[in-house]
Amino acid sequence: MKNILNYIMLLCTMYSVYASQPDWSKNIASTIYSKCTSCHHDGGIAPFSLMTYQQAISKKNAILHNVEDNHMPPYPANTSFREYAHQKNLSPQEKQSIIDWINNDVPEGDISIAPKPPEYTGNSIIKNPDFITSMSVYTSQAKSGGADEYKCFVLNGINENEQFISGIEVIPGNPEIVHHVLVYQDTSSVGDSLDALTPEPGYDGLGGVGSNTATLLGVYAPGTEPYFFPKGFGLRLQKNAKILLQVHYPAGSVDKQDQTTIRFLFNKDINVREVKISSLLDHQNIIDGPLIIPANQKKTFHQRFVSPINASIFAVLPHMHLIGKSTKIIGITPSKDTIKIIDIPEWDFHWQMAYTFKTLQKIPKGTVFYSEVQYDNTVDNPHNPSNPPKLVTLGEGTTDEMMLTFFYYTPYKAGDELISLENTGISTGIAETQLLQDYVLINNHIIQSENTEPI
Ligand code: HEC
Known part of the structure; x- marks a missing residue:
C-alpha cells in the first residue's frame, strides 16, 4: 500500500514538473516578444534578432547568462523597492521560465499555438501631431573601438503662441544607431552659436546641450513608447524656443546617417495643469x-x-x-x-x-x-x-x-x-x-x- 502511495506521489511530482516545464510556443515567445524584441529585431538597436525560435536558441547560452544576472532586458531600477508603470524588466516568473527553458534544452512545444511575432514598422504612434520638427541629416563619426558620440542638434520650435505638450514622440531616423535622445527647449541662441562653429550639423555635448536656459521636455530610449501626460496636464512649450536634441551614437556607427524627428501633441483645453x-x-x-x-x-x-x-x-x-x-x-x-x-x-x-x-x-x-x-x-x-x-x-x-x-x-x-x-x-x-x-x-x-x- 505504502509503495503504491509512493508511486502515485512520484507520478504527481513528475506530472507537475512536466506541466510546469516551459516551452517556446506556450510561454517563452510571448515573454521574448514583450520584453526583448523591441530592440532585438532586424534594424533594431541590439546586435542580433530574437524574433524566431531558431534565432533565440542560437543565443541560448548568452541569454541564460544575461537574464540570470539581470543585464537583459536593460532596466536598472530595483522593482522590489518600488514598482513603476510600464516596467520593462522580467517578472520573477518570466525570468525563472527563461532559465528553466534553457536548462531544459529549449523545447519548442506546439508551434501552431505560438504567438505571432510583433511587427516593427518604425511608424509613429502619434498619427496626427500638432507639430513636427526634424534635425538635419547627420553622419556619425563614432568609429569601432573609439569613443561614443554625443551630438547636439538645433531644431525649429513653434513661433506663434506657447502651447502645452500633452504627448511627445521621438522617432529615431536610424533606429540601429540612435541609442538615446534627450529633447530640450531653449529660448537663447546658444545652440545656434555652438552649431555655427563647424560646417557639419550639430555640436558635441555629453552632459547637456550647453545652454544654461535649456529645459528638458522628454527622453527616448529604444523600445519606449511616446510620452503622454494624463488628461488635463501638459508641459509648457515656449514660443520662439528652439528644440535642442542630444543624441547618443555608439562607437561603431561611423558613416551611418540619422535624421531624428520629434512629434508633438498639444493640449487644447483652457485650464491645463x-x-x-x-x-x-x-x-x-x-x-x-x-x-x-x-x-x-x-x-x-x-x-x-x-x-x-x-x-x-x-x-x-x-x-x-x-x-x-x-x-x-x-x-x-x-x-x-x-x-x-x-x-x-x-x-x-x-x-x-x-x-x-x-x-x-x-x-x-x-x-x-x-x-x-x-x-x-x-x-x-x-x-x-x-x-x-x-x-x-x-x-x-x-x-x-x-x-x-x-x-x-x-x-x-x-x-x-x-x-x-x-x-x-x-x-x-x-x-x-x-x-x-x-x-x-x-x-x-x-x-x-x-x-x-x-x-
Ligand atoms: C532596450 C533595448 C533592449 C532590450 C529590451 C533587450 N536588449 Fe538585449 N541587448 C541590447 C543591446 C543594445 C545589446 C548589446 C549591448 C549590450 O550588451 O549591452 C544587447 C545584448 C544582448 C545580449 C548579448 C550580451 C552579450 O553578452 O554580448 C543578449 C544575450 C541579450 N541582449 C538578450 C536579451 C534578452 C533575452 C532580452 C529580453 C529578456 C533583451 N536582450 C532585451 C538591447 C536590448
Whole structure:
C-alpha cells in the first residue's frame, strides 16, 4: 500500500514538473516578444534578432547568462523597492521560465499555438501631431573601438503662441544607431552659436546641450513608447524656443546617417495643469560635497531637498555619468512616513530612464528627500573612462561627473493620488542632464506657484 502511495506521489511530482516545464510556443515567445524584441529585431538597436525560435536558441547560452544576472532586458531600477508603470524588466516568473527553458534544452512545444511575432514598422504612434520638427541629416563619426558620440542638434520650435505638450514622440531616423535622445527647449541662441562653429550639423555635448536656459521636455530610449501626460496636464512649450536634441551614437556607427524627428501633441483645453521637469536633487543640495572623486577611490555623497509645497510627482529620472555606481532616494514626510522613490543598485549610463509611478505620488509639503549616491573611480569599474583613473570633478564632459535627479511634478490637488499613469501611454525613456542654474529657477517657480495657487 505504502509503495503504491509512493508511486502515485512520484507520478504527481513528475506530472507537475512536466506541466510546469516551459516551452517556446506556450510561454517563452510571448515573454521574448514583450520584453526583448523591441530592440532585438532586424534594424533594431541590439546586435542580433530574437524574433524566431531558431534565432533565440542560437543565443541560448548568452541569454541564460544575461537574464540570470539581470543585464537583459536593460532596466536598472530595483522593482522590489518600488514598482513603476510600464516596467520593462522580467517578472520573477518570466525570468525563472527563461532559465528553466534553457536548462531544459529549449523545447519548442506546439508551434501552431505560438504567438505571432510583433511587427516593427518604425511608424509613429502619434498619427496626427500638432507639430513636427526634424534635425538635419547627420553622419556619425563614432568609429569601432573609439569613443561614443554625443551630438547636439538645433531644431525649429513653434513661433506663434506657447502651447502645452500633452504627448511627445521621438522617432529615431536610424533606429540601429540612435541609442538615446534627450529633447530640450531653449529660448537663447546658444545652440545656434555652438552649431555655427563647424560646417557639419550639430555640436558635441555629453552632459547637456550647453545652454544654461535649456529645459528638458522628454527622453527616448529604444523600445519606449511616446510620452503622454494624463488628461488635463501638459508641459509648457515656449514660443520662439528652439528644440535642442542630444543624441547618443555608439562607437561603431561611423558613416551611418540619422535624421531624428520629434512629434508633438498639444493640449487644447483652457485650464491645463502645468507639469515641470526639474532637477530638484541637484549639486547645490549635496550635503557632503563638493562632488570630487579622487583617482582610485570609491565615494558616497548625499543630497537633501525639502519640498516647499504639496506636490504630485509623475516620474523621476536620476542622472550620473560613467563612474556613477548606485543611487537611492527616499522621502520622509512631516508625519514620518517613508516614501520610496527609487533604488538603482547598478547604475548604467547607457540605460538611463525616466521611471513613472503607477499613480501620481503625493508629496506633502515639508517632505524631505534624501539621496545616497555612490561613485567608483577605481579600475574595478569597467565603465571608468580613464585608465589609470584620474581625479573626477563636477562637469559636463565624458570624464566629469554629475549627481542630479529630475522630477516630473505639478502642485498637488485633492484626488491626484488616484490618477493612474499606467494607461496614459507614459513610458520610460532615457535622459541626461540639466544645468545647475535651473535649480534656482525651479525653486523660484515652486515658491511662486505656492504663493499664487491655493493648494
Ligand atoms: C532596450 C533595448 C533592449 C532590450 C529590451 C533587450 N536588449 Fe538585449 N541587448 C541590447 C543591446 C543594445 C545589446 C548589446 C549591448 C549590450 O550588451 O549591452 C544587447 C545584448 C544582448 C545580449 C548579448 C550580451 C552579450 O553578452 O554580448 C543578449 C544575450 C541579450 N541582449 C538578450 C536579451 C534578452 C533575452 C532580452 C529580453 C529578456 C533583451 N536582450 C532585451 C538591447 C536590448
